[in-house]
Amino acid sequence: MQTVDRVDGAAVSPASTFTRLGVIGCxxxxxxxxxxxxxxxxxxxxxEVDRSALSAGRSRLVASLDRGVRGGKLSEAERDTVLGRLTxxxxxxxxxxxxVVVEAVAENEQVKSEIFAALDKVVSRPDAIFASNTxxxxxxxxxxxxxxxxxxxxxxxxxxxxxxxxxxxxxxxLTSAETVNAAQGFVTERLGKEVxxxxxxAGFVVNALLVPYLLxxxxxxxxxxxxxxxxxxxxxxxCAHPMGPLRLSDLIGLDTIKAVAESLYEEFKEPxxxxxxxxxxxxxxxxxxxxxxxxxxxxxA
Ligand code: CAA
Numbered sequence: 001m002q003t004v005d006r007v008d009g010a011a012v013s014p015a016s017t018f019t020r021l022g023v024i025g026c027x028x029x030x031x032x033x034x035x036x037x038x039x040x041x042x043x044x045x046x047x048e049v050d051r052s053a054l055s056a057g058r059s060r061l062v063a064s065l066d067r068g069v070r071g072g073k074l075s076e077a078e079r080d081t082v083l084g085r086l087t088x089x090x091x092x093x094x095x096x097x098x099x100v101v102v103e104a105v106a107e108n109e110q111v112k113s114e115i116f117a118a119l120d121k122v123v124s125r126p127d128a129i130f131a132s133n134t135x136x137x138x139x140x141x142x143x144x145x146x147x148x149x150x151x152x153x154x155x156x157x158x159x160x161x162x163x164x165x166x167x168x169x170x171x172x173x174l175t176s177a178e179t180v181n182a183a184q185g186f187v188t189e190r191l192g193k194e195v196x197x198x199x200x201x202a203g204f205v206v207n208a209l210l211v212p213y214l215l216x217x218x219x220x221x222x223x224x225x226x227x228x229x230x231x232x233x234x235x236x237x238x239c240a241h242p243m244g245p246l247r248l249s250d251l252i253g254l255d256t257i258k259a260v261a262e263s264l265y266e267e268f269k270e271p272x273x274x275x276x277x278x279x280x281x282x283x284x285x286x287x288x289x290x291x292x293x294x295x296x297x298x299x300x301a
Pocket of ligand 1: 064067071134135157158159160162163164207210242243248252256
């Protein structure tokens with residue numbers, strides 16, 4: 001890890017100077033990232049496109065903190081302190097003073113590129129980190145939307161963010177070693193996560209392995225090979241997975257799985273990556289999994 005000289009001569013990690021985080025998008029992943037960072041003591045600004053999305057994102061985050069209170073992991077006073085570290089906004093201009101920004105909006109390359117271009121204009125810190133939580137869009141493309149591609153890196157979290165320890169660090173061909181080291185320091189020292197590194201290839205390490213498995217489960221259901229409950233129970237009881245592949249797909253969101261599958265297929269042209277028709281139709285129908293109340297399983301209750 002590179003170090004920065006302090007005036008008194010001592011060396012500090014650049015990660016310790018990253019105290020102000022911006023999170024773009026307060027959906028499943030963005031709210032989890034914001035929560036973890038605020039619980040770690042950071043000043044966190046969260047941006048959503050409009051007031052209604054912002055209010056839904058804030059409620060999601062508060063619900064997760066309340067779950068921590070109910071589970072005895074934090075007191076009500078601690079929850080309020082964490083909430084006090086969070087600012088909710090619809091303005092990207094509010095991100096001018098951020099040290100690190102993590103973009104966590106839906107998997108749409110054009111939308112993400114526009115966000116990176118806008119951030120490039122407003123963030124003033126010369127060595128700020130511009131990160132994307134994308135699971136499927138090349139980091140290179142997002143870097144090229146800015147004038148500082150050497151400062152753009154993938155910082156990919158896992159759902160639920162407060163629970164899963166892993167973060168994938170994904171440099172593009174143009175990301176500098178300083179940015180990669182600083183991003184890794186930020187994630188491990190400030191957020192307490194574990195990291196692995198991946199090249200900038202569709203799916204990175206984990207989704208390139210996980211998504212074909214999830215798609216295989218959808219095909220198994222689609223072909224009538226086995227029922228959803230049996231597929232899920234099979235992997236939970238037979239392989240000690242915490243949840244079966246269809247329930248996990250519901251947790252991740254079927255729209256996200258479809259986007260990752262399309263990007264894997266686009267990149268490698270392997271049939272096992274192509275999204276099966278059942279998955280496509282469910283996404284068209286708005287059956288997105290847990291977040292919409294119904295996917296392969298029902299969550300209405
Ligand atoms: N937020 C915060 N904490 C949560 C949580 C949430 N949304 N969901 C669960 N937890 C915590 C609970 O508080 C509980 O903590 P304690 O044990 O300390 O009390 C713990 O997690 C277990 O929760 P539950 O007992 O309620 O439920 P569970 O045992 O069924 O676990 C699970 C739920 C954590 C989701 C577990 O089933 C699991 O780990 N599943 C696999 C998830 C996975 O594979 N995620 C990766 C998806 S891939 C991805 O995200 C990348 C991508 O780009 C698509």
